[in-house]
Amino acid sequence: MKQLYALLLCGSLSLCVFDLHAQTIAVKAGHVIKPATGEVLDQQILLIKDGLIAGIQEASEPFTADTLIDLSDSWLSPGLMDCHVHLTSNMSYRHFDYLQRYAQESNAFRALRGVQNAKLLLHGGFTAVKEIGNDGDYATADLIKAIRMGWVEGPHIQYAGKIIAPFGGQTSNVAPLSGAHWQREYLDADTQDEIRKAIRKNIYYGANTIKLVTGDQRYFYSEEDIAAAVQEAQMAGIKVAVHAGGGAPAKNAILGGAASIEHGFFLDKDLLQLMKEKGTVLVGTDFYTTNLHAYGADSLQMNTLYNSIRDRLKMAYELGVEMAFGTDVIIDIEGKNRLESNLEILKTWKEAGIPPMHILKCMTTNAAALLGVTEQYGAIKENLMADLVAYKDSPLEDIENIKSVHFVMKGGTIVRND
């Protein structure tokens, strides 16, 4: 029956990669972290069957299993989630230039970069990500298929397709003779009909979430435009994320019913309060100084922007705004890979004074709620997918200890155990 349930569950999830085990795996965990409640349970046994968590019990109680994985010295958490990634994107170090990738990178090359980054993130403990656009001509749709076929390793991927924005996407000052090259990654949509059409196009090509950008041009979306997008997406059962810095574009997005504000570096107290009232999630993509430096910021720009990001993060936390972890890195730090560059962002969370348990909650519980997957994964709970990560050192002592990951399981399949 459980196997049938697993098959049915898998059939309902277009992105799920499922490895059906006939056998029972017992995972013996020294400390099980439950970010949803803030609890830590010591010496537990998790029984994994058919890719799901079939049971949780005290290690002292009897159990039967075909295989035992001994993590009795480790800290176990639900699989981590990153709600804002660009797996197929990278630009040259300290050279932020959209045109470079359009001129020099094929769609196949973009997908291959995605293969590399998907594996890095999964092995780093991120069992689910939200891929939020800038992926060429739907390169991630192919990456998702390859992961599903078992050709390559990667996390569960929720996928936005092309970014929907007013004319010009996020570019500026492109000479007319150069053509509208941004359309390789953006759908120009200036009216509500165009927004609705763009959403349908994305869904057709594989999207199961939607991303709008507003505020990067002098013309930006009205509250009614956002509401039209939210309504159109809702008809397909999916959510709308809106990239906005702050001010009127962000206010329109919040009032229009966006599920999340991405970045929001310049959100003030009133807008954060409004987000709290409306239940809008902040995916703050809180760049650390090293990330900003990699993007080409000089030291004055870097410090000014960093202070603003950190202070906004602190204020959002203190006001009780719902937050989900997101990174947004599209330029790796010199000498660091994508995972390492992403994890620099934890330093911002630390410097904003946010407790490690709350950061883990933003990386699991809150992220799962935003992704709308709480019935499938995101917690260590019976009948959810066995997406598990174990660390040698306690992430509750220092959140950067998630870098001590040595065991990852996704959907009951062991990704690494070292």
Ligand SMILES: [Zn+2]
């Ligand atoms: Zn982004």
